[in-house]
Each structure stands twice: as structure tokens, then as C-alpha cells.
Amino acid sequence: MTFLTLTSLRKQYGSVAALDGVDLSVTAGSRTAIVGPSGCGKTTLLRLVAGFDAPDEGCIVFAGQQLADARSQVPAHKRGIGIVAQDGCLFPHLTIRQNIGFGLEAEASVKNARIAQLMDMVGLDPAMLARKPDQLSGGQQQRVALARALARKPRLMLLDEPFSALDTGLRAATRKAVTDVLTAAGITTLLVTHDQGEALAFADQVAVMRAGKFAQVGSPREVYSRPVDVATAAFLGEAIVLPAEVADGRAQSPLGVLPVDDIAYRGKAEIMLRPEQITVAQNGGDGVFATVAEINFCGPISDVRITLGDAFTFRIDISSRETLSAGDRVTIGVAGAAHLFR
Amino acid sequence: MTSTTETRITIAPRARLPAASSWTLTIAVVVALLALLPLGFVLWATVVTGWETALQLIFRSRVGDLLVNTVLLVVLTIPICAVLGVSLAWLTERSDLPGARFWSWLCVTPLAVPAFVHSYAWIGLWPGFNGLPAGVAISVVAYFPFLYLPLSAAFRLLDPALEDQAASLGLAPFAVFRRVVLPQLRLALCGGALLVGLHLLAEYGLFAMIRFDTFTTAIIDQFQSTYNGVAAYMLALVLVLCCFVLLGLEASLRGRSRYARLGPGVARRPKIARLGKWKYVALLLPAVTAAFALGVPVLTLSRWLIAGGAGVWRLDEVGLALWQTLAICLIGGLATTAAAVPIAWLSVRRPTRASRFLEGCYYLASSMPGVVVALALVTITVRAMLPLYQSVATIVLAYVVMFLPRALVSLRASIAQVPVEIEQAAASLGRSPGNALLATTIRLAAPGAAAGVALSSLGIMNELTATQMLAPNGTRTLAMAFWALTGEIDYAGAAPYAVLMVAFSLPLTFLLHHQSKKIAGR
Numbered sequence: 001m002t003f004l005t006l007t008s009l010r011k012q013y014g015s016v017a018a019l020d021g022v023d024l025s026v027t028a029g030s031r032t033a034i035v036g037p038s039g040c041g042k043t044t045l046l047r048l049v050a051g052f053d054a055p056d057e058g059c060i061v062f063a064g065q066q067l068a069d070a071r072s073q074v075p076a077h078k079r080g081i082g083i084v085a086q087d088g089c090l091f092p093h094l095t096i097r098q099n100i101g102f103g104l105e106a107e108a109s110v111k112n113a114r115i116a117q118l119m120d121m122v123g124l125d126p127a128m129l130a131r132k133p134d135q136l137s138g139g140q141q142q143r144v145a146l147a148r149a150l151a152r153k154p155r156l157m158l159l160d161e162p163f164s165a166l167d168t169g170l171r172a173a174t175r176k177a178v179t180d181v182l183t184a185a186g187i188t189t190l191l192v193t194h195d196q197g198e199a200l201a202f203a204d205q206v207a208v209m210r211a212g213k214f215a216q217v218g219s220p221r222e223v224y225s226r227p228v229d230v231a232t233a234a235f236l237g238e239a240i241v242l243p244a245e246v247a248d249g250r251a252q253s254p255l256g257v258l259p260v261d262d263i264a265y266r267g268k269a270e271i272m273l274r275p276e277q278i279t280v281a282q283n284g285g286d287g288v289f290a291t292v293a294e295i296n297f298c299g300p301i302s303d304v305r306i307t308l309g310d311a312f313t314f315r316i317d318i319s320s321r322e323t324l325s326a327g328d329r330v331t332i333g334v335a336g337a338a339h340l341f342r
Numbered sequence: 343m344t345s346t347t348e349t350r351i352t353i354a355p356r357a358r359l360p361a362a363s364s365w366t367l368t369i370a371v372v373v374a375l376l377a378l379l380p381l382g383f384v385l386w387a388t389v390v391t392g393w394e395t396a397l398q399l400i401f402r403s404r405v406g407d408l409l410v411n412t413v414l415l416v417v418l419t420i421p422i423c424a425v426l427g428v429s430l431a432w433l434t435e436r437s438d439l440p441g442a443r444f445w446s447w448l449c450v451t452p453l454a455v456p457a458f459v460h461s462y463a464w465i466g467l468w469p470g471f472n473g474l475p476a477g478v479a480i481s482v483v484a485y486f487p488f489l490y491l492p493l494s495a496a497f498r499l500l501d502p503a504l505e506d507q508a509a510s511l512g513l514a515p516f517a518v519f520r521r522v523v524l525p526q527l528r529l530a531l532c533g534g535a536l537l538v539g540l541h542l543l544a545e546y547g548l549f550a551m552i553r554f555d556t557f558t559t560a561i562i563d564q565f566q567s568t569y570n571g572v573a574a575y576m577l578a579l580v581l582v583l584c585c586f587v588l589l590g591l592e593a594s595l596r597g598r599s600r601y602a603r604l605g606p607g608v609a610r611r612p613k614i615a616r617l618g619k620w621k622y623v624a625l626l627l628p629a630v631t632a633a634f635a636l637g638v639p640v641l642t643l644s645r646w647l648i649a650g651g652a653g654v655w656r657l658d659e660v661g662l663a664l665w666q667t668l669a670i671c672l673i674g675g676l677a678t679t680a681a682a683v684p685i686a687w688l689s690v691r692r693p694t695r696a697s698r699f700l701e702g703c704y705y706l707a708s709s710m711p712g713v714v715v716a717l718a719l720v721t722i723t724v725r726a727m728l729p730l731y732q733s734v735a736t737i738v739l740a741y742v743v744m745f746l747p748r749a750l751v752s753l754r755a756s757i758a759q760v761p762v763e764i765e766q767a768a769a770s771l772g773r774s775p776g777n778a779l780l781a782t783t784i785r786l787a788a789p790g791a792a793a794g795v796a797l798s799s800l801g802i803m804n805e806l807t808a809t810q811m812l813a814p815n816g817t818r819t820l821a822m823a824f825w826a827l828t829g830e831i832d833y834a835g836a837a838p839y840a841v842l843m844v845a846f847s848l849p850l851t852f853l854l855h856h857q858s859k860k861i862a863g864r
Contacts, residue, residue: 038567052506076509083510089503093525102510102521152512 003028003188004049004156009058013046018044021058025187026188026205031179033191033199036209037235037256041189042192044208046158049081049190051076054076063155082149082187083158084178087142087165090133097129118147121181121207139170150185157182163198174204198238200224208232208327219302222245226261226339233272233339240273241297242316242338251338254312256288271338279333282322287333291325306332363692365776370684373374375698377707377743383718384582387575399576404618408557408577411585413559414474415556419481420535426482426631427489427534428527433495433624437615449490450855451637454847456804456821457484457640458547459840462828466642477554483635484548485541489534494529495858502612529596536592544711546807558713558807565717565811578714585709639844643837650834660821660838667803667819668846673734674741675799679749679791681742687783691762694757701750708747715740716811720767735807737812744808746800749794752857756790757783769801793857800850803843 004026011019018041026032034042049060051073059069062081067074090099100115119126120138122143133141142162149157162178163171166325179202182189193199200220201204208227216228227233230241244251249263251271260271281287293313294305302320307313322328388396399405433439434446452460460480464471469477500523508518546558557577564574617624647654685704688697719740723731730736760783768778784791802809806821813822820839827836 047506050506050510052509075515076506077512077514079510080512081510083507085503085507087503089501089507091504091522091525093528102508103513148511164617 003030004044004190005048005061007059008063009045009048009060011041011048012056012058013044017212019048019055021026022209022212022214024207024217026190028188029186031182031191031202032205032207033190033193034198034207034209035199035235038194040209041212042140042194042209043160046160046190046192049156050081050158051079054103062290080152080154081156081158082154083151083160084145084149084162086161088133088138088145088162089140090144092133094132095129096131096133096136099133099144100129100148100151101283102148110124112194114151115147116328118124118151121150121184122147123177131208138166139174142166143177147179150181150187154187156186156189157189160188161193164193164195171198172211189245200236208235210235216313226250227272229341230270230272233341238275238316240275240316242271242273242312244269244271244338244340246271246340251340253338254288254308255332255334258334260340261337262340262342265340265342270341272341273334273338277335277338278316279335280306280316280318280322280324281333282324282328283332285331285333290330290332292326292328292330293323295326306330308332353579356689363688363775366688370688370697373483373681373684373742373746376739377704377746379722380710380715380718381582381707383722384575384714387721388579391572391575395572396576396579398811399573400580404560404708405580406576408555408560408705409580409584411474411554412543412556415477415481415554416539416588418474418486419480420538422478422482423486423489423538424531424535426480426627427493428524429627430486430490430631431493431497433628435494437617437624438443438621438747439617439624439628440621445632445650446494447852447855448628448632448636450487450851451801451848452483453487453854454808454851455484455639455843456547456843457481457541457545457841458551458806458821458825458841459843460484460635460822460842461548461551462833462836463639463642463742466833467638467647472552473554475551477549478549480552481538481542481545483631483638486631486635488541489531491858492530492534492552493527496527497611500526500658505613519692531592532592532596536588539588539592540709540711540781543581543588543808544712544713547821551828557795559709561713561717562807562811565713573698574717578717581711582714585711587789589706589709604808639840641705643841643844646834646837650837654835654838655745659818661833662841664842665816665838666817667821667843669835670734670737670809670813670817671799671802672795673748674738674802675795677738678742678745678798679753679794682746682749682753682794683784683791684688686757687779690754690757704746704750707743710743710746711739711807712744712805714745714810716808720811726815732812734814737809737814740800740808740812741802741805744805745798748797748801749791752790752793752797753787754790754816756787756793760786793853796850797857798854800847800854803847803850832848 002025006022006024007294009019009022010017022045024032034045036042044053048055054073055068055070057070058239061264062079063076067079073260074095094102097115100118101111102113104114106114116126117171119129124140124143124147128136128140133144136144145162159178163175175198191199191202203220205217206223207222208215208223210231215232216223223232224236227236230239231241233241242253242255242282244253245267246260246262246269247266249260251258251260255270255273258271288308290306290308293303293307297320300320301317302322302324302325303315303319305313305315318324391399418785430445434442434449439445460483464476466482504522505518508522513521543556544558546562549556550559550562557580561574561577561581562579564571568574640734683699685697689701719736720731723736763779764782768782769775773781804821804824809819809823810822813819819842823840824836824843827839
């Protein structure tokens with residue numbers, strides 16, 4: 001069931017088109033991630049859905065109600081949409097208790113019970129309730145921001161890069177906690193991020209955004225392994241792109257004859273492999289021969305540059321347990337089908 | 343493993359306090375003691391008077407009347423100024439009011455008109471206007487910029503993301519303003535209201551001209567009739583207590599909270615509210631304010647200038663007054679800024695409990711009304727150091743006491759912008775600590791020092807009370823000449839002096855406005 005529908009949204013700031021015709025539908029209870037480099041318009045999209053800005057064109061329909069088009073908008077405070085911003089955006093003049101209870105309208109006892117329940121939900125110690133936001137760590141501030149947004153039982157939750165200000169270790173833990181809370185509450189979620197790993201790990205549906213448009217929308221697995229173009233492929237992770245001659249679902253490429261995921265196509269094309277499909281073997285085995293041109297030790301893995309004759313070169317991370325050195329002859333094996341860009 | 347090196351690194355800068363800082367501290371303490379002289383004098387006078395006489399002089403109906411006048415004046419003026427300040431700041435900073443920048447300048451310009459010139463202008467138009475209503479009305483137009491300035495700076499600094507967030511939590515626009523915007527304006531409101539309150543307590547000319555009695559006018563009456571009456575000291579004591587009440591109220595309302603925005607990054611530009619069809623109604627507020635705060639002085643002054651013709655410009659007298667005023671402003675401004683250098687440097691480079699306490703002493707001393715400062719210095723010099731009575735040194739000390747925080751604020755901001763590494767580099771190149779300070783930080787902080795001189799000069803130019811009581815014999819500044827002439831009901835003759843004061847204050851006022859914008863980061 002479609003819960004949120006965006007139809008050809010456009011938004012112009014001066015001469016720059018922040019959103020250049022965006023369509024998206026989100027089903028109830030799902031998690032959607034919008035991922036793209038900074039400045040691609042993803043935060044603008046979120047601000048339009050939240051009601052902080054108005055679109056120039058297009059419309060937003062939410063739970064059967066039209067929220068915004070070019071002429072009229074439902075103001076932010078009447079939308080019932082929660083948002084957690086990048087830096088938490090806690091009110092600095094209020095305590096944690098007052099922050100969480102900010103949007104609650106109830107008598108004191110009901111309110112306090114609800115606040116205690118929310119603190120428990122986001123995994124924070126109730127002793128923190130009397131503190132001010134600047135006495136909390138970044139991760140704790142984000143949890144408070146989530147609790148504050150959850151307090152009003154929103155039907156849709158917007159997350160605007162809520163984890164990017166956190167340290168690497170804390171980021172994964174906070175993301176897990178937030179995902180669990182939102183899943184348990186069954187709240188439809190829209191996440192905006194520039195971190196492709198975060199988007200793929202978080203969402204049921206990923207929308208890859210570039211220059212104000214969606215390049216591709218699909219499941220995480222689909223956009224990762226079957227990207228629409230080279231740029232999308234490279235944005236979502238390491239990609240080894242090869243020239244090939246394709247016929248009958250098989251591609252003649254520098255890495256030998258590879259199966260491709262498109263049996264209809266014939267002719268010249270570019271195909272893509274993800275690094276995890278490739279094995280580098282030192283002592284023979286199936287595959288094509290290649291040379292290690294350069295190797296950089298990085299701890300658990302080593303960054304290796306491999307050349308196939310003069311024609312083709314690519315980089316790949318391999319386990320540091322392999323004792324390779326520059327100039328070694330290796331065999332390159334490929335598992336699974338290559339993806340073909342039409 | 344790394345802990346030892348880390349400890350060494352953090353301790354190193356503190357291990358050796360440069361000799362310069364102990365000297366600086368000594369000078370700062372001496373200046374603080376001098377600044378606290380008036381306050382100490384009032385306490386001493388109370389003790390010497392003895393409890394019985396003191397109580398007799400304090401608990402009498404005259405003091406009660408003055409107290410009622412003062413409380414009513416403060417209680418009526420500050421809220422009106424606050425509402426006016428918030429409305430004007432919101433209109434000029436956060437709405438699409440036509441000509442917002444122009445109105446913003448006009449909202450600061452009344453500061454260039456001395457309070458007693460405002461008064462003169464009003465009674466020039468409405469000779470019968472006096473008492474409490476006149477006191478409140480004229481005080482509002484003369485002092486609301488003290489609230490407008492910090493409030494408009496605070497509006498510029500607000501993070502609009504907080505307002506968006508509040509809207510997403512279900513708050514309607516007015517509720518957002520009440521629950522998110524207003525609390526964040528609290529510091530600016532408290533600071534501005536305190537400044538207005540202290541000015542109300544200290545002002546003499548404004549209220550004397552409309553025959554509204556306050557403690558300050560009563561002390562001067564007393565002083566002029568009996569010269570050193572104990573009664574004047576006791577009035578001064580009550581006035582000082584009133585100041586303490588204001589300071590205490592402000593401190594308790596301000597709280598200790600930090601209002602800076604949390605988290606990294608730069609705040610988005612504030613959203614501008616669309617006034618739509620209300621645009622023209624909204625224009626009425628700044629227009630009416632400007633009409634009263636600027637139109638009235640301009641109208642009265644030009645009327646008297648036209649009536650007086652060329653005859654009122656007695657060039658010898660006006661020229662002499664102008665020359666004396668500029669000289670005393672420059673000497674006072676330089677002395678005030680020089681006196682502020684040690685504490686400004688200490689509070690930036692060595693922010694310890696002691697330096698914070700010292701800074702507090704300066705602010706406390708400067709919140710004493712000019713009449714108290716003057717009364718104290720007159721009595722002390724007459725009794726103990728007669729050669730210093732009505733000397734340039736004494737009046738300059740009074741200005742230092744009264745205006746040091748103005749210089750301190752600008753100096754501190756510009757010293758904070760000079761990286762300490764530059765000072766250390768000079769030291770590593772063989773300069774002694776004091777020499778290094780002079781060659782680097784002080785040199786680079788020169789623009790801030792210049793602003794400090796300008797802002798304290800602005801205060802000195804428009805100061806009447808202390809100047810009148812302390813000025814050396816034969817001195818006749820613009821303010822003094824203006825006051826003497828209005829006292830003789832020669833309103834036309836007084837007009838040129840007022841015009842000159844305004845003309846010289848205008849650029850300094852604009853500097854003040856510019857600086858407040860700079861401090862706000864725009």
C-alpha cells in the first residue's frame with residue numbers, strides 16, 4: 001500500500017535547481033533511504049516533505065491527503081511527520097525532559113510516564129532527564145532527538161543524516177538502536193544520507209540521487225548489483241568496469257568469457273564486476289593470468305593494483321594473509337554473472 | 343603509552359606564567375580598586391553617618407516619594423522598551439518589511455541624541471508635558487535602542503533549524519515564537535533591560551528638564567544647595583541599593599544556561615516571514631517610533647535654529663566648547679581604553695577565577711550612577727587631596743570608572759582574534775614578555791582599541807551629570823553649555839550645542855551598530 005507519494009517535485013533556489021523532477025512512492029511501514037553526494041538535493045527533498053519549504057512544482061500526497069503542491073501547503077505543525085536532524089537539533093534552553101515532552105500535550109503524570117517510556121525505548125538512563133543537551137554526548141543527543149520525535153507518535157519519520165556527526169563506532173551502534181526502535185514501532189521511515197553503506201544497510205528501498213534527480217530506485221540488492229549506469233555503480237561501492245563484446249548472455253572481456261545478467265543484448269558494451277566476485281590466486285587455478293603491479297599493506301587487507309597485459313588495470317583489496325609482492329604472476333577468477341550496462 | 347606525552351603537552355603552557363601576566367594582574371587590580379572607590383565611599387559615608395542619623399534620613403516621606411517615582415519609571419519603561427525592541431528587531435531582521443535595513447539604522451540612531459536633548463525636544467513641542475507620563479515616554483524613545491541592538495543581534499544568531507524542529511513537533515507559528523524563539527532571546531532581553539534600568543536610575547538632565555524627581559535629580563539638588571550634605575550621601579546609598587536590586591534581578595533571570603547552538607556546522611540563514619497584506623500596517627511601528635525618537639528632536643532643533651538665525655552661532659563660545667569637548671573625549675577615551683587593556687588581555691589569555699572576579703568588579707563599578715561617582719570623587723578630593731579637586735585627572739578617573747566596560751568589550755573581542763601563537767613566536771624571537779605583547783597582540787588588536795576609544799568617547803560626549811560636578815574651573819563642554827543655556831530658558835541659544843553633540847555622536851553610533859553586527863557574525 002502506497003503511503004507517501006511524491007510526484008514530479010521541483011524546487012529552485014535562485015538559478016540552481018535543487019530538485020529537478022523527483023518521483024517516489026513509499027509503502028507503509030517500510031524504510032526508504034535517499035542516498036547521494038552532498039549538494040544533490042536530498043536535504044531539500046526532506047525539507048519539502050517535512051513542510052519547512054514549499055515545492056515550486058509537483059505534489060506530495062501522504063496517507064491519502066494532499067500535503068503540498070505549488071499553490072497550497074499544509075503547514076509543518078499540522079503534518080504529524082517527525083524529523084531527526086543531523087545534529088539532533090535539541091533545544092539548548094530546555095532540559096532533556098522538557099525537550100522530549102516538548103510536543104506532548106497531556107497532564108503531567110501522563111506526560112512523565114510517556115517520557116520515561118520513551119527514554120527506555122531509546123535506551124537512555126532516566127537520570128539524564130534533568131540535564132541540559134550540552135551535557136550529553138553526540139550519540140545520546142541523537143537518541144533524545146529520536147525520543148522527542150517519537151513522542152508524538154508520527155506516522156512518518158524523517159532522518160536527516162542523523163548518524164553522520166557521530167564517531168565510526170558509535171555510528172553503527174546508534175543506527176542499529178534507531179532501526180530497532182522504528183521497526184518495533186512500525187513507523188514508516190525516510191532516511192537521507194551520503195553514506196552508501198548506511199543506506200544499503202538501513203533500507204528496504206534505496207533511491208540514488210544525483211543533481212536533483214533520482215538515478216535509480218530499488219531494493220538495496222538491486223541497486224548494488226544491477227546499477228543503471230557507471231556513476232551509480234561507482235557511488236554505491238567499488239566497481240570494476242570492463243569493456244566487452246556481448247552475445248547470448250556471455251561477454252568476451254579482458255577477464256575472459258563471463259556470464260552476464262542480460263541474455264538479449266548483442267554487441268559492444270560495458271560490464272561491471274563487484275570486487276567480492278573476484279578471486280586472486282597465486283598458484284594456478286582457473287582464470288586468466290595477470291601481474292601484481294603494486295601492493296600497499298593496510299593492516300587486515302592489502303590494496304593491490306593488478307594489470308592484464310597493457311590493456312587493462314584495476315585495484316582490489318585482498319586479505320593480507322596472501323603473501324604477494326609486486327611483479328608476482330597471479331590467476332584472476334570470477335564468481336557469478338557480470339552486470340551489463342545497456 | 344601516549345599518556346605521558348599528552349600530559350606534558352597540556353601542562354607546558356601553564357608551567358611558566360610569563361612575568362608579563364603578573365604585572366598585568368597588578369595593574370588590573372589597581373584599576374579595579376580605583377573603580378570601586380565610589381562604591382566604597384558610599385559604604386564609608388553610611389558607616390560614618392551612624393545608624394541613627396542614617397535611618398532618619400532614609401526613612402522619610404521624601405525618600406518614599408522618590409522611591410515610588412523610580413519604581414514606577416522602571417516598571418513602566420522597561421516592559422514598553424522590551425516589547426518595542428522585540429517587535430522592531432523581529433520586523434527588521436526576520437520579516438520582509440520594506441526597507442528593513444534602513445529602519446534598522448533608524449532604530450539605533452536615537453542613541454546619537456543625548457537623553458536630555460530628547461527631553462528638550464519634547465518640551466519644545468509640548469511645553470506642558472511633564473511628570474511620570476513624560477518621563478516614561480521620553481525614556482522609551484531615548485533608551486529603546488539599548489534593547490533593540492542586542493535583540494536584533496540575537497535574532498540574527500538564532501538557528502532556524504530549531505524553529506523548523508518545533509514546527510515538526512506540532513507547534514503553530516505563534517507557539518514556536520513563544521516557546522523556542524523568546525527563551526533564546528532571554529540573554530539579550532535581560533542584558534538590554536538592565537542597561538535601560540541603570541540609565542533610568544542614573545539620568546539627570548532628561549528628568550530635571552521635565553520636572554520629574556528621581557534619586558539622581560534629588561541628589562544633585564541636595565548637592566547644589568548644601569554642598570556636602572549627609573542627606574545627599576544617604577540618597578546616594580538608596581540609589582546604589584536600587585542599582586543592586588536591578589543587578590540581582592538581572593543575574594537571577596539570566597540564569598546560567600548556555601544558549602549557543604549545539605553541534606557542528608553553520609546555521610542555515612533564518613527564514614524571512616512574509617508579511618503580505620500586513621506589510622503596510624507593520625510599517626507603522628518603525629515609522630511612528632522614528633517620528634517620536636528622531637522626528638521630534640529634528641523638528642524642535644530646526645525650529646529653534648531657524649528662530650535663532652545666525653545670531654545663536656556665537657563662534658567663539660561654540661568653538662571653545664567644541665574644542666574642549668573633543669579634547670576631554672579624546673583624553674577620556676584613551677585613558678579608558680588604556681585602563682581596559684590589562685583586564686581585556688587577562689580575560690582572554692588567562693581566564694581564571696581571579697580575572698573573572700576582577701571583570702565583575704569593573705562592571706559593578708560602571709553600573710554606579712554618574713552622580714554617585716561624582717559625589718564620591720568630589721568629597722574624596724576635597725577632604726583628602728585638594729589639589730586634585732576639579733582637576734583633569736579626577737574627571738578622567740570618573741570617565742574610566744563609568745565607561746570602562748565599553749572599551750573592554752571591543753578590546754576583548756579583537757584580542758581574542760589574535761592567535762596566542764603569534765605572541766609566543768615573538769617571545770621565541772627574543773622579545774621580553776611585555777615587549778612581545780606590545781609588538782604583537784596589542785598591535786593587532788588596534789582596531790578593537792580604536793572602537794573602544796570611540797565608544798567610550800560617545801559616552802563622555804553625552805555625559806552631563808558627573809562632568810558638571812567634576813569639570814575643572816573654566817571648562818564648558820557642549821553638554822554643560824547646552825544645559826546652562828536651557829536653564830536660562832535660552833532654547834534657541836542651546837540649539838547649536840545640541841546639533842553639534844548629535845553631529846559628532848552620529849558616526850560613533852553607527853560604529854556601535856556596525857560592531858554589534860560584527861559580533862553577531864554578519
